[in-house]
Amino acid sequence: MSMLFDDIVKKKYSCLSNSKIKNYQTFKDINLKEEILEIFNTLAEDSSWSFENLSRKETSYVSHGYHRYPAKFIPQLAKRCILSYSKENEIVCDPFMGCGTSLVEALVSERKAIGVDINPVAWLITMAKTTPIEPIRLKREVNSFLSDIYSYKSLKYNKTKPLIQIDIKPVTLENERIKYWFPQEDIRKDLGLILGRINKIEDENIKNFFLCAFSQILKNCSVWLMKSIKPTRDLKKKIVSPFQSFRKHINYMMKGNEELYRIMPKKVKENLKQFLIIEKGDARKLPIDSNTVSLIVTSPPYVTSYEYADLHQLTALWLQYTDDITDFREGFIGSIYKRDFLQDKIKSDIAEDIIIQLEKKSKRLSLAVNKYFLEMQQCFKEMFRVLKEGGKTCIVIGNTELKKVKILNAEVFVEIMLNLGYTVHKIIKRRIPSKILPSTRDSKTGRFTSNLKSDRVSYPYEYILVMEKP
Numbered sequence: 001m002s003m004l005f006d007d008i009v010k011k012k013y014s015c016l017s018n019s020k021i022k023n024y025q026t027f028k029d030i031n032l033k034e035e036i037l038e039i040f041n042t043l044a045e046d047s048s049w050s051f052e053n054l055s056r057k058e059t060s061y062v063s064h065g066y067h068r069y070p071a072k073f074i075p076q077l078a079k080r081c082i083l084s085y086s087k088e089n090e091i092v093c094d095p096f097m098g099c100g101t102s103l104v105e106a107l108v109s110e111r112k113a114i115g116v117d118i119n120p121v122a123w124l125i126t127m128a129k130t131t132p133i134e135p136i137r138l139k140r141e142v143n144s145f146l147s148d149i150y151s152y153k154s155l156k157y158n159k160t161k162p163l164i165q166i167d168i169k170p171v172t173l174e175n176e177r178i179k180y181w182f183p184q185e186d187i188r189k190d191l192g193l194i195l196g197r198i199n200k201i202e203d204e205n206i207k208n209f210f211l212c213a214f215s216q217i218l219k220n221c222s223v224w225l226m227k228s229i230k231p232t233r234d235l236k237k238k239i240v241s242p243f244q245s246f247r248k249h250i251n252y253m254m255k256g257n258e259e260l261y262r263i264m265p266k267k268v269k270e271n272l273k274q275f276l277i278i279e280k281g282d283a284r285k286l287p288i289d290s291n292t293v294s295l296i297v298t299s300p301p302y303v304t305s306y307e308y309a310d311l312h313q314l315t316a317l318w319l320q321y322t323d324d325i326t327d328f329r330e331g332f333i334g335s336i337y338k339r340d341f342l343q344d345k346i347k348s349d350i351a352e353d354i355i356i357q358l359e360k361k362s363k364r365l366s367l368a369v370n371k372y373f374l375e376m377q378q379c380f381k382e383m384f385r386v387l388k389e390g391g392k393t394c395i396v397i398g399n400t401e402l403k404k405v406k407i408l409n410a411e412v413f414v415e416i417m418l419n420l421g422y423t424v425h426k427i428i429k430r431r432i433p434s435k436i437l438p439s440t441r442d443s444k445t446g447r448f449t450s451n452l453k454s455d456r457v458s459y460p461y462e463y464i465l466v467m468e469k470p
Helices: 005-011 032-042 075-085 101-108 120-130 135-158 176-181 185-198 204-221 242-263 266-270 306-311 313-318 325-330 349-359 363-386 409-419
Strands: 091-094 112-117 276-280 293-298 387-397 400-402 405-407 423-431 461-468
Touching: 005 032, 005 423, 032 349, 032 409, 075 101, 075 293, 075 387, 075 461, 091 101, 101 112, 101 120, 101 242, 101 276, 101 293, 112 120, 120 204, 120 276, 120 313, 135 185, 135 204, 135 242, 176 313, 185 204, 185 242, 204 242, 204 313, 293 363, 306 313, 306 325, 313 325, 349 363, 349 405, 349 409, 363 387, 363 409, 387 409, 409 423, 409 461
Parallel strands: 091 112, 091 293, 112 276, 293 387
Antiparallel strands: 387 461, 400 405, 423 461
């Protein structure tokens, strides 16, 4: 019989929510692995967390529609967690901030927000999304920008003389990977002109706003197959004009900024540096004092998180965050491209079983999964350090498969966290109606693939793990 978590605890598993329990290894008579597996097998879907009736406009309100991002959760989910488990002026942290959804919602809810991500593209998007700019000032900047671009283009391409001299140094990058994705020279020149004008902007907040818009249009202006999240070329694709695409998107972002500026609490807006910290960094080394965070709201990377590096390669190349995609992948959690290996032991029998099963199918993937769980274990240990007593995590994660082996991320995370000293406050199972995540996978490899080549749906459900520091 399926039940919600609270009913399961009342019926049988009261020990799982006992805040006096410090370490489950002291319970010799408990088969923690079997109890966790039984809980997840019994857990019913909580339809109140699916947000099925929300429109795209509602999930893209304020700055949430600035930039596409894989696996981002909807702002309404983050907001519900924040309002349920934190108070005004308390610290909300996202150690895998991605595109900053949790941080935006923390700020508009008058919480202090701290975000960290190893991905510089994530840092850029989050900086743009969390920083409201005075709308009239931003409009002047946009009008000046577009005027300069078209005047320069008129001078250089149409040989007509503008009223004033426009000093722009277009960016030219001799990178073969850029030529691979942008084979048309005129498209590269137009993008280089836009980027060159952005580089003239002195105000860092406005510059990040424009860079975010530039990053968003790159996929449209490349030969990247639009309906594919996996890097796939479409050499027959009709390329969108960079100027038209940029103008359209920057105007869309201006509307989002105006709404963000309007709803952001005055106290937060006028003291943003006191309310917001965003860093490029490792989730295993958070820039936070111990015992200070009230709530962590995050959606960690999946075991194939190195794919996210592939998905962001256009921005990483144009903004020169890297000139080698393999090196770029290496920093991501669980990356099979890392050259180091952790010698620690995973505090999860469920994880050990998964690794043994996977080793029979692929040693390479088995090592990657082992590394992934070990690195996530380090992250959970660091989260425990920064949480204050009674502080909670809301970890949004789904399960998947690799080589037809079930990768029970949620179950493994709960077991690891229990063995690190957390207690379970609540586990929520939610259906994903329209998550921005590849919806299909190849069951042989477990990697994202197109709808035509897939043979199963990826992540029809996911879990919210509400864990507490006793």
